[in-house]
Amino acid sequence: MQREGNLEAPTRHAVDWQNPDFYKESSLFEELERVFDICHGCRRCFNLCQSFPTLFDAVDESDTGELDSVNKSVYWDIVDHCYLCDMCYMTKCPYVPPHPWNLDFPHLMLRAKAVKFKNKKTKLRDKILTSTDTVGTLLGIPVISQVVNAANNNKTLRKITEKVVGVSADAILPKFHTNTLRKRDKTRTAIESAKKVALFATCYGNYNEPEINQDLIKVFEHNGIKVILTQKERCCGMPKLELGDLESVQAAKEANIPILEKLVDQGYDIVAPVPSCVLMFKQELPLLFPDDAAVKKVQQAMFDPFEYLMLRHKEGKLNTEFKQELGTIAYQVSCHLRVQNIGMKTRDILQLIPETKIEAIERCSGHDGTYAIKAETHAASMKIVKPVVNRVKKAEADYYSSDCPMAGHQIENGLGADAAKPTHPMTLLCQAYGI
DSSP states (O other): OOOSSOSSOOOOOOOOTTSGGGGOHHHHHHHHHHHHHHHHHHOTTTTTOSHHHHHHHHHHTSSSSSGGGSOTHHHHHHHHHOOOOOHIIIIIOTTOTTSTTOOOHHHHHHHHHHHHHHTTOSOHHHHHHTOHHHHHHHHTSTTHHHHHHHHHTOHHHHHHHHHHHOBOTTSOOOOOOSSOHHHHGGGOOOOOOSSEEEEOOOHIIIIIOHHHHHHHHHHHHHTTOEEEEOSOOOOOSHHHHHHTOHHHHHHHHHHHHHHHHHHHHTTOEEEOSSHHHHHIIIIIHHHHSTTOHHHHHHHHHEEOHHHHHHHHHHTTOSOOOOOOOOEEEEEEOOHHHHTTOOOOHHHHHHTTSTTEEEEEEOSOOSOTTTTTTBTTTHHHHHHHHHHHHHHHHHHTOSEEEESSHHHHHHHHHHHOTTOOOOOOHHHHHHHHHTO
């Protein structure tokens, strides 16, 4: 008997990406048609991202008003607008497993992206943008970093770059540091403590905003937690996952997991400053490699930083002697944090600070690492972030913030040129502690 919606908690099936049928375009399109037809009849996801309006507009403008007369080329437009945030699966869709229709829109989009990549239809620009290790290393070289950072702030050069490369002239691009986190951390001596974590710095936290990781280390040490950097790391693999380059995801896994597993065996928990990187180890890799015991071990030891601090608080061991109130904070809850199903631990920690009010905003920023900086999707990304920007303005907050630093800058872009910079939650916590 078919039923309308689920009465049970959603479950996630592993991604069968090593099955040859996974890459067959004919079977892919059969599944796209099945799922798109269900989505067309439901339309509960119309306000999440641009994938669904693209689908629904194509159906409404077709000859029959049904999926059968929609040009198949539109299917790829729908795929390109999906950035695998998982919000449709987690918050909207009534037909996810264990419902018999077994609808997993993000995993279907991942499959389509993988087919596109396998068929060599992915743009060179996108391959470069998602090669974060290579880009960070190259653009972190002295002189090169200065030139690139200066060029990124030059409107004329940005317009030329948009025409030649396809990087939006209106997007805020990350700054590249010669003095990376790993260089900055060489002179630090870790405190000794029974409670110890290994910090997976991430590409962004090493090359682009190392100060976030420095603040994380300060806060954790202030709470009696020993922090070391992982011996080394490669990109977590999330950018390549969103590109559909699953073999590169596997290569990143094979580089990172042995190092992290060894740290877990030595008694370390693991934290990372960027929600998408935490999610990669908590969810995506276990779904791609369900039989890998090492992946499972790392998954169980991986924590969001504020999740970890809240666990410390529940044990009665969090330092709550705050020295500075923060007023009102407009806090955007990033999608890749919401998907972890841990609750709003960042909000809960910040609310412990006296005379501090948190306005939580559970809406997507539309950034997704590359979606907001590509010329063809930047406008759509700014449409998605607009409700967040409106909420930040309405809050008249002393600070606005997001656990995802890229989401913070997306909000900054929406607020306009005269807006204050976003302040990361870990930096806010540092300020409250007076450290």
